Amino acid sequence: MAADAPIAGKTHQIRTIQAFDADEHAHNLTDWEQSYDQITPGHFHGCLTELQLPQMQVFREDTSQAVHQSCCVWPDTFWFGLPVQTGQTRINGRLVGPHSIMVRPGHCEFELQTPSDYVIYGIVMRQDNLQHAAERGGCLIDWAKLAQAEVMQVAPHPHQRLLQRLAGLLQQNGPYTDPAWRQQLLLNALLALLDTSKVDPAVSNSFQRRQRIVAKARDLVLSQHDETLTVPELCERLFVSRRTLQYCFEDVLGMSPMQYLRLVRLNTARRRLRQSNTQPVSVQDVATDLGFWHVSQFSCDYRKLFGQTPSQSRQMH
Incomplete structure (x- = not known):
């Protein structure tokens, strides 16, 4: 993807779009590659307000339920994420503290885990334009360190001022009209x-190891489309004990491996059911393919997580 493809030729109009499915909501953000899994139970509601400016993308994202996100923005950019309230926000497993912003370079996949009733503002800026602006303004920024950063601690006043600027820019009848x-x-x-921020110190070697174990486990689970992995099988393939795997998942994702596997399978089931208009499939086939051998229990678990039955998901899409 060309660096200027997502921004060139836009009309600079504010766009607002709502969704009632987490993964559908993930695909509403222009030119991002994303996949969302819903974590907490209940009906999902997401709202995205987005503005394309000459050299940047600005957006506000509201999500009613906790979600696990896999994200990647286009190359040669920086993404900055500013949660309104950090809560239990995690980026690549790291908890985000108050008065913090998240940052990742473009074309670099990262994972977010966000709590219920969450609001985050995002900015995507071309790297060369940001560098030129910093040079003109006399800002001293360590670009190599910024590219490696995940979390930055910032002073409260400039943090609040940027949030206010973002909120004003995304108002349909706001005070700023010229792009x-x-x-x-x-x-x-x-x-x-x-210019006033401080990059959080690198995580410890032990936490990096836990991150790698969880990442490998996730890759295994997502790659085994025809095989339903169990926790003991994950331990065997990763060469770790069950206790180690449990500790890694709780530290990085805040949940057990069993909870994670169940959520991945239920969210995968929802995607397949919502695609059934083009690829006809029965609820029973989806359930058994994903290792839910008791269809009635699958339907009960599905309804608890998504607030509707598997059959309703098929009919609504």
Whole structure:
């Protein structure tokens, strides 16, 4: 994907779109590669408000349920994420503290885990434009360190000012109308924040090892489309004890391996059922393919998580 493809030729209009499925919501953000799994039980409601400016993308994302997100933005950019309330936000397993922003370079997959009733503002900025603006403004930024960062601690005042700028820019009848002026206001606030920020120290070797174990487990689970893995099988393939696997998942994802496997299977079932208009499939076939041998129990677990039956999911899409 070309670096300027997502931004060139836009009309700079604010776009708001709602969704009632986590994975459908994930695909509403322009030019991102994303996949969302719903974690907490209940009906999902997501709202995305997005604005494309000449050199950046700005958005606000609201989600009613906790979700696990796999995300990747286009190359040669930086993404900055500003949660309104950090709560139990995790980026690549790391908890995000108050007055923090998250940052990742483009074309680099990362994972987020966000709590219920969550609001986050996002900025995607071309790397070269951000560097040029920093040079013109005399901001001293360690770009190599920024590219490796996941979490940055920032001063409360510039953090709050940037949040206010973002909220104002995304109002349909807000005070800022000229695209270039909008972008300059936001860029000034972002650079002021970066100029006073401090990159969180690198995680310990032990936490990095736990991250790797969880990442390998996730890759195994997602790659085995025709095989339903159990916790003992994961331990065997990863060469770790059950206790080690339990500790890794609780530390990185805040849940047990058993909970994780169940959530992945239920979210996979939902995707297949919602695709059944183009690829006809029965509820029983989906359940048994994913290792739910008792269809009635599968339906009960499904309804508890998503607030509707498997059959309703098929009919609504």
